[in-house]
Amino acid sequence: MQDYEKRGSFYLGRDYDLAQRKVAGEKVLYDSSDLTTHAVCVGMTGSGKTGLCLSLIEEAALDGIPVIAVDPKGDLGNLLLAFPDLLPADFQPWVDPAVAVQKGMTEPELAEQTATLWRKGLAEWDESGERIQRFNDAVDKVIYTPGSSAGIPLSILKGFHAPPQEVIDDTDIYQDLVQSTTQGVFALLGLEADPVKSREAILVSNVLDHAWRAGRSPDLAGLIHDIQQPPFTKVGIVDLETFLPAPARLELGMKLNNLLASPSFASWLEGSALDINQLLYTDEKKPRLSILSIAHLNDSERMFFVTILLNEIVAWMRSQPGTGSLRAILYMDEVFGYFPPTANPPSKKPMLTLLKQARAYGLGVVLATQNPVDLDYKGLSNAGTWFLGRLQTERDKMRVLEGLEGASTQAGATFNRQQMEATLAALGSRVFLMNNVHENQPRVFHTRWAMSYLRGPLTRDQIRTLMQPRRAEFAHEASAESDAKAELTNGGSQINTRPVLSGSIVQKYWPFGEELAEDCRLQYRPGIASDVKLHFVKSSAGVDFWRKAVALQTVDDKLPGPMWNTAMLLENTRMLEDAPPHECEFAVLPSPLTQEKNYTRWDNDLVDHLYRTERLTTWRCELLDLSSHAGESEAEFRARLGELALRKRSELVEDTKSDYANKINRAEAAVRKAEDYLNSQRSQFWMRLLEMLLVVGDALMGILGKKRSSRRQPTTAVERTMRERGQQSRAEEQLDEKVEALDRLKDDLQSRIEQIERECDPANLKLENEVITPRKSDIDVGPVVLVWLPWKIDDAGQAEPAW
Structure with missing residues (x-):
């Protein structure tokens, strides 16, 4: 066995001579x-950061160390593309056809070229197909896709399960866990969750705390119920109704319910439970490489999932016995946004907890980014290894x-900043500087060829x-939470033929959103819909805006009470259809939807509902003297302000530099004048000192009986010398004062520039919002119609919206 195959040694590359x-x-x-x-890997695009990090994961797999890898971009799935035979046929399904066209090659030719390149590259780094085979055999590789059925779905219904008693007993960690979980839920809703000011956030924190301390693990439906009817009567010393009245609790619960009822959220309720032990090991205790692909999620969904995941890992970690060896790895690619230097997103606290405490439990955290300015380096001071590639600025x-x-x-450890800076400036592609606090000095190396x-x-x-062959294998992991999900999505409804209704009830069919797979059948479930127009007017804000949308209320076997409370307003929808496609099923229609009189009543109810719930929010940036367009979101407005903010920043910085220029020039002149005066005093001191020495020598000659050349008294010369010495000291103090004054000015200028940069950062621009109620x-509400919504049901009975 070669030296680099020893257990516990990760083969990352070879030493690199920067000079040659x-x-x-x-x-x-x-x-x-x-x-x-822990470790941090930083490098710009093209630095080889991805190859290094995947090589590190490959080495961990060869050692039988399980890895949970969070993949925001989709690169980590490449770890499943490891071909021991290195045949062109292995590579062909995965080469990019566009690259083949660009190179003037066929796909088989490009596959053969790629296979040759990989064989040669591996051979140059003393690797082989046999090593790739051992990598494949060592771990079970799975790509999980929360919120999607592309890979193996992950259900979040267990996302709020009670932490172990060890976590509850640790007050600081437990409070952070409650707070970050609450913030994660609010991030998913697109709401702020100030743990001190937001009454809604405080209520949710108390609901979670009450449930967890009682040993309960609420799912989303249970959380909604507990928000609307909390199992306590006081929040702090204030009674519940005074703290947050029932209507406000209902509104918050409805926001969560709308999320739960949203077709796009249905896939979050499917699949394997979010269980850290299952992510780390198979049922047979084989180490697992779990890639959590979240590239398909939006920003709020990513933040929610990452927060829940990190909290689960913290809870799992605290239930493990301590160890000094590496037990598992948490790797997160492109950690930008989850661990920023100033903001406090919900993911930050659990990440900081892991960085501070995971060492004692053998959990290694590896974070990678190409945006080093967006990381909290004070928090990352807990990281012992830094892999540094080429940097952009x-x-x-x-x-x-x-x-x-x-x-x-x-x-x-010691740190040579000047030497480190010079080394960083000389790095090239696939060349990294490894600064490991466990080693005597930094090491520059060239990364090895990735096996994947x-x-x-x-x-x-x-x-x-890639995951299609594994789906049946994971089907048995359906849990009680999955059963609850089925109850939520199916609503206990029975399959039926198309109901017979009065001709006065208008029936429409929601357009089918995607092609129906061969192993799925089509089922229609009821709802009601109406075209609506809302007029938002506020002359003082310059707003006169009409919003057009379709109000859609889904219906299960029980109607929401009152109707429209969980309705969605959908814009830019396609025209509703008059007839369904062939070979479809219909869910049982609740009795109220069969009664013609109800549809007229629901018209008026919808008007009231829209007036109570719909709001138009406009945004204004005083710094740039600009307001958002009607209907423009905060994110869109910030994006539009980005270039203007950067231009404003440049103007303010230049103005500030100009304001300080004269002050700094005067301070520098004062320093030069003080230096000249000090030099003058030093010259006079040395002259007096020489004169004193001559006088003292002359006096000694007189004592010896020789003729004196001067009658000056030694005491007078000494006094003059000491006086000159005192004046020199005062001149030195004056110079120090002038230098300090100059340094303060420069520091003030730098602080002001940094403040301007923070204030003018597009992400930090201070915005004021105004909420406008529709007139x-x-x-204007159109006729309420019965609308049939298409759902697809697979052979296993799993239902998914198809609209």
Whole structure:
């Protein structure tokens, strides 16, 4: 067995001579136990960061170490493209046809070229197909896709299960867990969750705390119920109704319910439970490489999922016995946005807890990013290993150096900032600087050839292809939460033929949103819908805006009470159809939907509902003297302000520099004048000192009986010398004062520039919002119609919206 195959040694590459720009002979073997103090990998696009991180995961797999890898971009699925035979036929399904066209080649030719490239690259780094086979055999590789059926779905119904008693007993961690879980839920809703000011957030925190301390694990439906009817009567010392009245609790519960009822959220309720043990090991205790692909999710959904995942890992970690060896790895690619330096998203606290405490439990955290300025380097001072690739800007280098220095200080190691800065500036593609606090000095190395085929981000169809053979295997993991989901999505309804209704009840069919798979059948479920127009007017804000949409209320076996309370307003929808496609099923129609008189009543109810619930929010940025367009979201408005904010920042910075220029010039002139005066005083002092020495010498000659050349008294000369010495000291103090004044001015200027940069950062622009109620007299509601909504049901009976 070669030296780099020893257990506990991760083969990452070979030493690299920066001066000669060539790879040296000695292999870089990273001690896996060093990873318990965590690692950070930073490098711009093209630096080779992805290849290095995938190689590190490959080495962990070869050692039988399970990995949970969060994949926001889709690159990590490449770990499943590891072909021991290295045949062109292995690569052909995965090569990019566009690249083949660009190179003037056929896909088989490109596959053969790629296979040759991989064989040659692996051979140059002492790797082989046999090593790839051992990598494939060592771990069970799975791509999970929360919120999607492309890979193996993950259900979040267990996302609120009670933490172990060890976590509850740790007050700080438990409070952070409650708070970050609450913030994650609110992030999914697109709402702020200030843990001190937001009464809604405080209520949800109390609901979770009450349930967890009682040993209950509420699902989303249970959370909604507990919000509307909390199992306590006081919040703090204030009674519940005074703290947050029932209508406000109902509104919050309805927002969650709308989310739960949304067709796009149905896939969040499917699949395997979010269980850390299942992500780390198979039922047979084989280590698992779990890739959690979240590229398909929007920002709020990603934040929600990552927060829930990190909280689950914290809870799992605290239930494990302590160890000094590497037990598992949590890897997160592109951690941008989840661990920022100033903001506090819900993911930050559990991430910080892991960085501070996971070492004792053998959990190594590896974070990667190409945006170093967007990381909290104070928090990352807990990271013992830094893999640093080519960086894009000087600002990036300064932030990385700041983090390195903090990590070295934390570990009690020395740090040569000047040498480190010079090394960073010389790095090239696939060349990294490894700064490991467990080693005596940093090490520059060239990354080895990855065993996995690095073809770039996988599409959802490609993930589906990779995971298709595994779907049946994971079907048995359906849990009680899945049964609850089925109850929510199916509503206990029975399958029926198309109901017979009065001709006065208008029936429409929602357009089918996608092609129906061969193993699925089509079922229509009822709802009611109406075309609506809302008029928002506010002259002081310059708003006169009409909003057109379709109000849609889905219906299960029980109608919502009152009707429209969980309705969705959908814009830019296609025309409703008059007839269904052939060979479809119909769910049983609740009795109220069969009665013609109800549809007229629901018209008026909809007007009241829209007036009570619908609001138009406009945004204004005083710094740039701009207001949002009607109907423009905050995110869209911020995006539009981005370039203007950067231009404003440049103007303010230049104005500030100009304001300080004269002050700094005067301060520098004062320093030069003080320096000149000090030099003058020093010259006079030395002259007096020489004169004193001559006088003293002359006096000594007189004592010896020789003729004196001067009658000056030694005491007078000494007094003059001391006086000159005192004047020199005062001149030195004056110079120090002038230098300090100059430094303060420069520091003030830098602080002001940094403040301007923060205030003018598009993400930090201060916006004021104004909420406008629709004019009730102008609310126009069309006839309410019975609408049939298409659902697809697979052979296993799992239902999914198809609209």
